[in-house]
Amino acid sequence: MATASGGDKGTRNLVIAMISFIVVVGVVFSLISSRSNSTAAIPATVSETDGYGIVLNPESTPKIDVYVDYQCPACRMFEIINGGYLNEVIAQKKAKVVFHPMTFIGPESVLAANSAACAADENKFVDMNLALFQNQADSENSGKWSNEFLVELGKSIGITSGAFKTCVNDGKYIKWTSNVAAASAKADVNGTPTIFVNGKQLDRNTEYGDQAKFRAALAAGGVK
Amino acid sequence: MRAKFYIYQPWLTLIARLILGGVLLAAGGLKIGNLQKSAMAVRAYEMLPVGLANFLGYALPWIEIGIGLLLIVGAGVAICGLLGAFTMFAFIIAIAQAWARGLSIDCGCFGGGGAVDPEDTKYLSEIIRDIGLLALGIYLYYFPKGKFGLDK
Numbered sequence: 524m525a526t527a528s529g530g531d532k533g534t535r536n537l538v539i540a541m542i543s544f545i546v547v548v549g550v551v552f553s554l555i556s557s558r559s560n561s562t563a564a565i566p567a568t569v570s571e572t573d574g575y576g577i578v579l580n581p582e583s584t585p586k587i588d589v590y591v592d593y594q595c596p597a598c599r600m601f602e603i604i605n606g607g608y609l610n611e612v613i614a615q616k617k618a619k620v621v622f623h624p625m626t627f628i629g630p631e632s633v634l635a636a637n638s639a640a641c642a643a644d645e646n647k648f649v650d651m652n653l654a655l656f657q658n659q660a661d662s663e664n665s666g667k668w669s670n671e672f673l674v675e676l677g678k679s680i681g682i683t684s685g686a687f688k689t690c691v692n693d694g695k696y697i698k699w700t701s702n703v704a705a706a707s708a709k710a711d712v713n714g715t716p717t718i719f720v721n722g723k724q725l726d727r728n729t730e731y732g733d734q735a736k737f738r739a740a741l742a743a744g745g746v747k
Numbered sequence: 748m749r750a751k752f753y754i755y756q757p758w759l760t761l762i763a764r765l766i767l768g769g770v771l772l773a774a775g776g777l778k779i780g781n782l783q784k785s786a787m788a789v790r791a792y793e794m795l796p797v798g799l800a801n802f803l804g805y806a807l808p809w810i811e812i813g814i815g816l817l818l819i820v821g822a823g824v825a826i827c828g829l830l831g832a833f834t835m836f837a838f839i840i841a842i843a844q845a846w847a848r849g850l851s852i853d854c855g856c857f858g859g860g861g862a863v864d865p866e867d868t869k870y871l872s873e874i875i876r877d878i879g880l881l882a883l884g885i886y887l888y889y890f891p892k893g894k895f896g897l898d899k
Contacts, residue, residue, distance in 0.1 A: 535897040538822045546813035553782050553805040627783040627861075704783050708801050713791035713852075714862030727862060728851075 559705040563698035566640045568648070574706035575699065576621035577643050583619045585745040587612070588719040590712045593635035593655045594628040594663050597731075601716040602656040605737045610649055618746050622652065625707050625715055626700045631660075631668040636700045638673040641690035642682060650680040670694075720744030760824070760893025763883040767831050768818030770880060775811030777858040782808065788860020791852040792841045810834075818887070821896020828887025835881035839874055846870040 559575070570578045576588065589609070591598040612618050624636035635655050642651030654676050660667040670692050677687050690696070718725045721744050725731065730740045778785040786804025790797060814834070817827045838856070845852055851865040854873045891898060 531897070531899050535822045535899070538820060538897055539817065542813050542816050542822075546809045549779075549809035549812075550806045553809065554802070557782065557786070557801075557805055625783075627781065627787055629781060708783070708786055708790070709797060711790055711797045713787055713793075728865070 557701075557705060557708075559702035560698050563702055564695055565699050565702070566643045566696060568643045569640070569699065570621075573621045574623055574710055575702040576623040576706075577640065577648055579613050579620045579622070579648065580616045581619055583616050585721045586619045586621065586719075587741070587744070587746075588621045588623065588710075588717075588722075590623045590625055590707055590710075590715055590717040592625045592628045592632050592715045593639070593668075594632045594659065595715045596659070598716045599656045599659050601731050602653065604732060604734055606653060606656070608734065608738060608741075610653070612741065612746055613649060618741070622648070623703055623707055623712075624700065625712070626704055629664045631664045631666075633697055633700050634668050634670060634673060634694075636703070637694055637696045638670075638677065638691050640696040640699060641687050642677060642680075644690065645677075645682045645684060645687055647677075647680060647682050651677065651682075654680050720746075756890050757893045760887060760890050761821075761895060763828075763886050764818045764821060764824060764893060764896070767828070767880055767883045767887065768815045770815070771811045771831060771834075772815030772819065774857050775808040775813075775815060778808035778855075779812065781858065784858065784860060785855065788853070788855025791850070791855070791861045792845050793848075793850060794841055794844060821893065821898055824893070824896060824898050825888050825891035828884045828891060830884075832881050832884025832888065835877045835884060839877045839881065842870055842873050842877070846874075 565571070565575065566577065568577050568579070569575055570581070573586075574588070587609075591601070609620065613620050622639075624632075624639055626632040626636055639648060639651050639655060642648050658667075658672075658676060674688050674691050677691070714727070716731060717727075718731070720741060723744065725737075725740050730736045782805050785808055786801045789795070789800045789804040789807070792800070794800075795803065811834070814827050814830050817823050818831065838854070842854055846868075851863055851868055853859045853861060853863045853867070854870075855861065856873065
């Protein structure tokens, strides 16, 4: 207004400028930090072309992509219902299976995914994957999954090497989890668990919670 | 009646600013700590190309915080009211199309978001809340001058 003093108007404009600046800096910073980092350490079994997932049976076909978050209760249910069959498929090399441990539930998902990648270096990914779900806490980021706990969990499935302990404690693959997250975002994964067989997403409402339907979906995708 | 409104209007503007601004600030603030999840929530609406959805997932919480702060301190109220109303309008469209298409998602309005069990969706209450906030935004566009604001 014409009657307003210059000082008041100045304060208002300064506040608007400051807040706008914070918003712009925040957006730019967030976008940059969401990008995948090509210098991140990645486990030997991880393939960048497979969305930075942990690859089991790279030579087999068809390809099954499994997106989970270790803190996600529905993923635990999926593991209980279909993990046995999926592990059989892996053991018998009936498919190339790519695990994408997502971390959107928070810090303990990151620690768990890091420990799973450390276990992959010891050829124990499948066992660690199962052990994590079997030891999922009742609530998110409860404090249960510390690095000490995860090292002990590794021991309980027979990983005793010093390299594993160092890998977990140093968070060797924590940067890699951001790469998995960025690739999962690009792949349009909107929830967990999400399973693709040869790129075709299974039906969340029917095929995840039913052993027979899950087997049928894998068979339809070429798992013999 | 008109005279009474004249007296109350600046106070109503203040209340509208605090409610809409407070909700936006809370909505943005609760999402800012987990932008991966925010991006996932936007993707789950299956409305935008993946790249744009991810961009919005990272940008929107900051924009909500910005508009929320400006409304609370009362700077640029008319334009922020309009932006807030526009944001709510976009949310209403997004939620309504998810509902109509039978998607099972959490709106992700205050953090959270993504695919959920069909019985856990609450589209109607989310839309009603957003219509209320939309109305506050429109009110602020037409009556931006209120108590304790930086706008003069």
